[in-house]
Amino acid sequence: MSVTATGLDRIAAAFSSHGKRAALLPYLMGGHPDADSCTAAGLAAADAGADLIELGIPFSDPLADGPVIHAAATDALAAGATPHVVLQSCERIAERVPVVLLVYANVVLTAGAAQFVLRAASSGAAGLIVPDLPFDEAGEVRAACDAEGLALVPLVAPTTTPERTAEIGAEARGFVYTVSLRGTTGERAELPPGLADSVARVRASTEAPVAVGFGISTSEHARAVAEIADGVIVGSRMVRAAGEGGPEAVGAVTAELAAALASA
Amino acid sequence: MWLKREDLTHTGSHKINNALGQALLARRMGKPRVIAETGAGQHGVAAATACALLGLECMVYMGTEDIRRQQPNVQRMRLLGAEVVRVEAGAGTLKEAVSEAIRDWVTNVESTHYVIGSCVGPAPYPALVRDLQRRIGDEARAQLLERTGRLPDRAIACVGGGSNAIGTFVPFVADGSVELIGVEAAGDGLHTRRHSAPLTTGARGVLHGAMSAVLQDEEGQILEAHSVSAGLDYPGVGPEHAWLRDCGRVRYEAVPDGAALRAFRVVADREGILPALESSHAVAWVLENPAAGLDLITMSGRGDKDLAEVLALGEPA
Numbered sequence: 227m228s229v230t231a232t233g234l235d236r237i238a239a240a241f242s243s244h245g246k247r248a249a250l251l252p253y254l255m256g257g258h259p260d261a262d263s264c265t266a267a268g269l270a271a272a273d274a275g276a277d278l279i280e281l282g283i284p285f286s287d288p289l290a291d292g293p294v295i296h297a298a299a300t301d302a303l304a305a306g307a308t309p310h311v312v313l314q315s316c317e318r319i320a321e322r323v324p325v326v327l328l329v330y331a332n333v334v335l336t337a338g339a340a341q342f343v344l345r346a347a348s349s350g351a352a353g354l355i356v357p358d359l360p361f362d363e364a365g366e367v368r369a370a371c372d373a374e375g376l377a378l379v380p381l382v383a384p385t386t387t388p389e390r391t392a393e394i395g396a397e398a399r400g401f402v403y404t405v406s407l408r409g410t411t412g413e414r415a416e417l418p419p420g421l422a423d424s425v426a427r428v429r430a431s432t433e434a435p436v437a438v439g440f441g442i443s444t445s446e447h448a449r450a451v452a453e454i455a456d457g458v459i460v461g462s463r464m465v466r467a468a469g470e471g472g473p474e475a476v477g478a479v480t481a482e483l484a485a486a487l488a489s490a
Numbered sequence: 491m492w493l494k495r496e497d498l499t500h501t502g503s504h505k506i507n508n509a510l511g512q513a514l515l516a517r518r519m520g521k522p523r524v525i526a527e528t529g530a531g532q533h534g535v536a537a538a539t540a541c542a543l544l545g546l547e548c549m550v551y552m553g554t555e556d557i558r559r560q561q562p563n564v565q566r567m568r569l570l571g572a573e574v575v576r577v578e579a580g581a582g583t584l585k586e587a588v589s590e591a592i593r594d595w596v597t598n599v600e601s602t603h604y605v606i607g608s609c610v611g612p613a614p615y616p617a618l619v620r621d622l623q624r625r626i627g628d629e630a631r632a633q634l635l636e637r638t639g640r641l642p643d644r645a646i647a648c649v650g651g652g653s654n655a656i657g658t659f660v661p662f663v664a665d666g667s668v669e670l671i672g673v674e675a676a677g678d679g680l681h682t683r684r685h686s687a688p689l690t691t692g693a694r695g696v697l698h699g700a701m702s703a704v705l706q707d708e709e710g711q712i713l714e715a716h717s718v719s720a721g722l723d724y725p726g727v728g729p730e731h732a733w734l735r736d737c738g739r740v741r742y743e744a745v746p747d748g749a750a751l752r753a754f755r756v757v758a759d760r761e762g763i764l765p766a767l768e769s770s771h772a773v774a775w776v777l778e779n780p781a782a783g784l785d786l787i788t789m790s791g792r793g794d795k796d797l798a799e800v801l802a803l804g805e806p807a
Contacts, residue, residue, distance in 0.1 A: 285711065287712050332704070335696060336695065408599060408600070409596055
């Protein structure tokens with residue numbers, strides 16, 4: 227991949243050349259448990275087979291997140307994490323794998339959409355996910371991302387209507403983040419029933435790859451999702467590993483999931 | 491000075507207007523379960539009451555600090571059949587209770603209606619709550635015209651999330667002669683970080699699905715609010731208030747804890763009414779800014795719930 231490749235190009239490459247049943251997208255919380263460990267965890271995940279890293283910018287009021295990621299954000303903020311600190315991790319990790327920042331709307335809008343996207347781009351980010359920015363309100367951020375070659379990755383939930391899924395799919399950049407279940411992030415024992423149908427609905431609405439997240443925590447889950455989607459997002463399991471065992475544990479969990487996704 | 495006596499409504503505050511309306515909506519939508527958040531406990535009591543009346547299951551999210559300072563309302567909710575869920579995150583006040591209720595709602599939306607307690611949150615809640623609360627202003631306007639033959643010169647209401655204020659103001663917005671004043675909680679003072687006055691001091695931000703005035707730091711992290719009054723202890727405010735401020739129709743002021751506590755005692759001593767600490771902020775502003783004309787103050791709730799807190803703090807300086 228040339229150094230001048232845009233974020234969109236790098237995400238596309240992550241989905242087309244992973245050599246597994248599906249791309250593996252671990253999520254890590256920026257600045258958690260501290261800035262250096264976060265960077266090291268991202269690099270360990272890259273070494274162990276991650277195809278793209280989702281890197282969270284901690285926010286005081288993360289409405290889409292369950293207890294594990296919420297607590298990680300609270301700890302990261304208490305330890306002094308700021309967008310600037312997380313973008314420094316981004317810069318290092320992005321030398322190895324594409325990084326998509328997961329950031330709540332108020333952090334983007336406080337900086338100013340264009341200014342924030344410029345900072346993200348100059349730190350090597352390939353895209354943004356803004357979970358509390360509704361599709362209809364996203365025009366300014368999407369335009370700012372387009373101008374810098376970054377992907378504004380949209381989310382689709384099980385409650386999203388078919389009409390709205392079609393609108394979102396048509397405007398998707400990078401990939402479509404399909405939320406597997408009704409609820410917040412967090413490990414679950416089982417994948418939700420009806421997931422294959424909702425993923426099929428999303429796939430029919432877009433030309434972008436479809437990745438699935440929320441509640442995916444085991445090798446068995448990952449393999450099942452790889453049957454129906456292009457990418458597997460694993461969040462709370464990774465964040466828990468980062469908090470309990472640091473970069474080594476993140477590498478081990480990533481390796482286990484990558485092995486589960488290996489082609490037969 | 492005329493008081494609009496929402497403290498005399500069933501359950502003791504204006505919150506019942508909204509809770510009953512939304513509980514009826516829940517029944518109409520066929521949702522058997524209702525969740526609510528509460529700060530002072532007034533909205534939780536109102537939601538629990540409406541659910542008891544309509545046979546709906548009710549769960550109320552409440553911060554640990556608010557549970558501590560609003561014990562009578564916690565007991566009341568339980569007696570009314572609601573489950574009160576402790577929210578430990580953050581400062582244990584209203585902001586975290588709203589967040590937990592939203593998380594429950596997105597998880598259980600098939601069976602559950604979220605009865606939000608103020609004119610905050612994602613659309614259409616700010617408009618829905620405003621429309622259910624405008625009864626306050628509609629009644630006050632009609633009653634004043636009937637009793638005095640005229641409109642008030644000033645209408646004053648306290649603003650936390652802002653539901654009693656938006657309900658008071660909306661029917662008067664087109665009456666250009668009526669000055670509209672919303673009173674926020676200045677807590678320990680606007681020069682400190684310990685206050686709940688986003689309209690007076692805050693920047694534009696997104697909290698709980700709405701863009702409005704929000705207390706936040708330079709990176710966009712939401713700050714904890716502070717007020718002696720649990721019902722005003724919230725770092726955001728309904729977005730329509732921010733619009734009414736920006737277009738110049740409503741003026742927003744802030745009153746510190748001490749002035750509100752003094753007003754509480756004045757109203758009790760002179761009028762024989764125990765006002766809620768929330769409503770005491772509106773009274774305090776009028777006491778400090780007297781005018782010759784006709785004032786309408788919304789007495790949003792009764793102060794029985796605040797007795798322990800007021801007595802523990804002693805005589806204000």
